[in-house]
Amino acid sequence: MPTEDFIIREINPQDNLEIAGVIRAVFNELNVPKIGTAYEDEATDKMFENFQKEKSVYFVVEHKKKIVGGAGIAQLDDFTSNTCELQKMYFAPITRGKGIGKKLISQCLLKAKALGYENCYLETMPYMHAAKALYAKNGFEALEKPLGNTGHYSCTVWMLKKL
Numbered sequence: 001m002p003t004e005d006f007i008i009r010e011i012n013p014q015d016n017l018e019i020a021g022v023i024r025a026v027f028n029e030l031n032v033p034k035i036g037t038a039y040e041d042e043a044t045d046k047m048f049e050n051f052q053k054e055k056s057v058y059f060v061v062e063h064k065k066k067i068v069g070g071a072g073i074a075q076l077d078d079f080t081s082n083t084c085e086l087q088k089m090y091f092a093p094i095t096r097g098k099g100i101g102k103k104l105i106s107q108c109l110l111k112a113k114a115l116g117y118e119n120c121y122l123e124t125m126p127y128m129h130a131a132k133a134l135y136a137k138n139g140f141e142a143l144e145k146p147l148g149n150t151g152h153y154s155c156t157v158w159m160l161k162k163l
Helices: 014-031 102-114 129-137
Strands: 006-010 058-061 065-074 083-091 119-124 155-161
Touching: 006 102, 006 119, 014 065, 014 083, 058 083, 065 102, 083 102, 083 155, 102 119, 102 129, 119 129, 129 155
Parallel strands: 083 119
Antiparallel strands: 006 058, 058 065, 065 083, 119 155
């Protein structure tokens, strides 16, 4: 399936239900803990509204008019430096292995630079091997401890990229 069939665009209000479904489906598929993760975040059900704050954006991946993934950036909570967080990056199986993740990360990082961020932070799970490899290929380096306060205490892999 050609990657041209996938469109990356900014989230719209009507995308909330679909992107929340994609996020939670990935948790169920990979048997990821639901407590202390994005699964239980109130923001997962209100992605459009959550990313309307200053210096934030969320992109969705659309395939044949259906939302199949997404990722966004926003200021890292409870952290004083000019650091954003790559947030809620999840993909339905149809999206994986096609280079869409790389395109989406690139778009998020370009936007982060344009918004004036100096660093980009992320958190993930230790057994999300494909995600960790994708992040490392895009210049994210492992940290020994978390930054800020995301509330995702079940995510025990922390990474940072200088922009």
